[in-house]
Amino acid sequence: MTERQRVVIVGGGFAGFTAARTLSRIARGAVEITLINPTDYFLYLPLLPEVAAGILDPRKVAIPLSGTCPGVRHLLATVTSVDVDDRRVHCTDAEGGHRDLRYDRLVIAAGSVNKLLPVPGVAEHAHGFRSIAEALYLRDHLIRQIELADASDDPEERRARCTFVVVGAGYTGTEVAAQGQLLTLAAHRRRPGLRDRPVRWILADLAPRILPELDERLSRTAHHTLSERGIEIRTGTSVAEATSAGVKLSDGEFVPTRSLIWCVGVRPDPLVESLGLPTEKGRLLVDEYLTVPGHPEIFACGDAAAVPDLTRPGEYTAMTAQHAGRQGRRAARNIAASYGRGKREPYRHDDLGFVVDLGGLKAAANPLGVSLSGLPAKVVTRGYHLLAVPRGRARIAGNWLLDTVLPRQTVQLDLVHGSQVPLESCAPGEEVRQS
Known part of the structure; x- marks a missing residue:
């Protein structure tokens, strides 16, 4: 190949951050990795209540992407849409500029947003x-x-x-x-x-x-x-x-x-619904290998993905940080396997x-x-x-x-x-x- 394959990861939460770090470690040099996230840090969300309580400085739970994801190009932007057929991601950067990125592999790890209920006021x-x-x-x-x-x-x-x-x-x-x-x-x-x-x-x-x-x-x-x-x-x-x-x-x-x-609670990021791909309660449907059926080039993990729970047939994994991190790691390894590095395996978890x-x-x-x-x-x-x-x-x-x-x-x-x-x-x- 005259040009390196490009992997684009949407979202820098537990799933996207872990996927980027893992992929950079096992496939650095073989692929070009771009992480799109609206902030320049990964937020360690479980310790956020201690920030609100004045115990932790907010910088302690904001992990800089630049120092923890070597070999990963970080794009400070928000994804607005994805052209699945043309394999392009459209986004808006921090100053309102528009960018388009081509991808060979895409990881949807956009996470979740506040869930509002129709309660007056x-x-x-x-x-x-x-x-x-x-x-x-x-x-x-x-x-x-x-x-x-x-x-x-x-x-x-x-x-x-x-x-x-x-x-x-x-x-x-x-x-x-x-x-x-x-x-x-x-x-x-x-x-x-x-x-x-x-x-x-x-x-x-x-x-x-x-x-x-x-x-x-x-x-x-x-x-x-x-x-x-x-x-x-x-x-x-x-x-x-x-x-x-x-x-x-x-x-x-x-x-x-x-x-x-x-x-x-939370609901999957609205970006998922805009993809035009099958969803389950707003989450992108994937198989046990974290790929979208019919689109082997698209992976999804974390809150944005409806991942089959192989330990409980017929159910999907919960929207938790533990699952997001583990799924991000498995998605990265399966992407590497698609390029001949390692073996593709299904996502299966053990409750710790x-x-x-x-x-x-x-x-x-x-x-x-x-x-x-x-x-x-x-x-x-x-x-x-x-x-x-x-x-x-x-x-x-x-x-x-x-x-x-x-x-x-x-x-x-x-x-x-x-x-x-x-x-x-x-x-x-x-x-x-x-x-």
């Missing part, structure tokens, strides 16, 4: 949690509510500003509630004028239990830990309406609050368990099926994240140590304003896109 009054910008905004917002409550003489306003509602008790919502409560309690303790107004947190979900996608024992541990700390857990409950004065829950109760945090950080010295974990809680679970949880994060482990561990021995700083940074992180920013090209 949610888009206008709720805060999402999918990006560094949203985490920084939420941190300032939580601290600001405590400060404004202290400055107010109106008892009803003080009560509303000291009340926080998280909707969605999955992995993200549970950790946001756990970490957010500790941050507001720290700010509250520095405000003697609020001694008569306690901080109130509500965690609501339509599911019969929190963490419904995880092992039931993990769910019970998390429920007990959060309840003991004073967080009100409302299962079988969601939001019926949101206003500037508060939220009306589906059970009819009106909760005065200025803080509605939306962690209901999950970890949930509940703030302070509390956590829940089930490594290899062994249920843990309290300090042992915390050690496992932080150990897992240190092993999983691609770089910056010493800096992250340093932040954790400082948080243990020093009081938490509760000051607003005022870097991100609400208008910059609207919840409805889930159309193609918006910053909330992550794998």
Whole structure:
């Protein structure tokens, strides 16, 4: 061949980032790899709640693409469309310029975006949690509510500003509630004028239990830990309406609050539907080798792909970071195999368990099926994240140590304003896109 084959990877989340790193290691020089992503970093999303809680500096969870993907060309852009027949990707760069790229192999790893439900007022009054910008905004917002409550003489306003509602008790919502409560309690303790107004947190979900996608024992541990700390857990409950004065829950109760945090879930990036290829609930259908039937040159992985779960016939793998990373690795190896390097294999996973950080010295974990809680679970949880994060482990561990021995700083940074992180920013090209 006179020209190297070009592999284009769309998305730099867990799936796309891992695919790019793996392919560059096993096929560097044989193919030209281009990674298209709207940011110049890979976001280690599981530690984002600790950014919102002021434990970690946001730079610790933003892994630079330039230093961790050697041999990969990074294009700072957002993919707007894909011409499947002509094998071309159309995108818009960071300054609005239009680019076209030809590909020989394409990896769709565009990830997911905030999932909005048709609930009146949610888009206008709720805060999402999918990006560094949203985490920084939420941190300032939580601290600001405590400060404004202290400055107010109106008892009803003080009560509303000291009340926080998280909707969605999955992995993200549970950790946001756990970490957010500790941050507001720290700010509250520095405000003697609020001694008569306690901080109130509500965690609501339509599911019969929190963490419904995880092992039931993990769910019970998390429920007990959060309840003991004073967080009100409302299962079988969601939001019926949101206003500037508060939220009306589906059970009819009106909760005065200025803080509605939306962690209901995600949906596949809208780019997937625009491809004109078969989908399953918005996810691109692929076979067990992560290729699109009828298009062996197109691979898909992560939240954007409906991957057959070979351990549970008839089902698809869940939209989790663990699956995304493993699928990205398998997609890269299968692409290399298509060029004669290695052997093509189906994606099959072994469940290694999950970890949930509940703030302070509390956590829940089930490594290899062994249920843990309290300090042992915390050690496992932080150990897992240190092993999983691609770089910056010493800096992250340093932040954790400082948080243990020093009081938490509760000051607003005022870097991100609400208008910059609207919840409805889930159309193609918006910053909330992550794998």
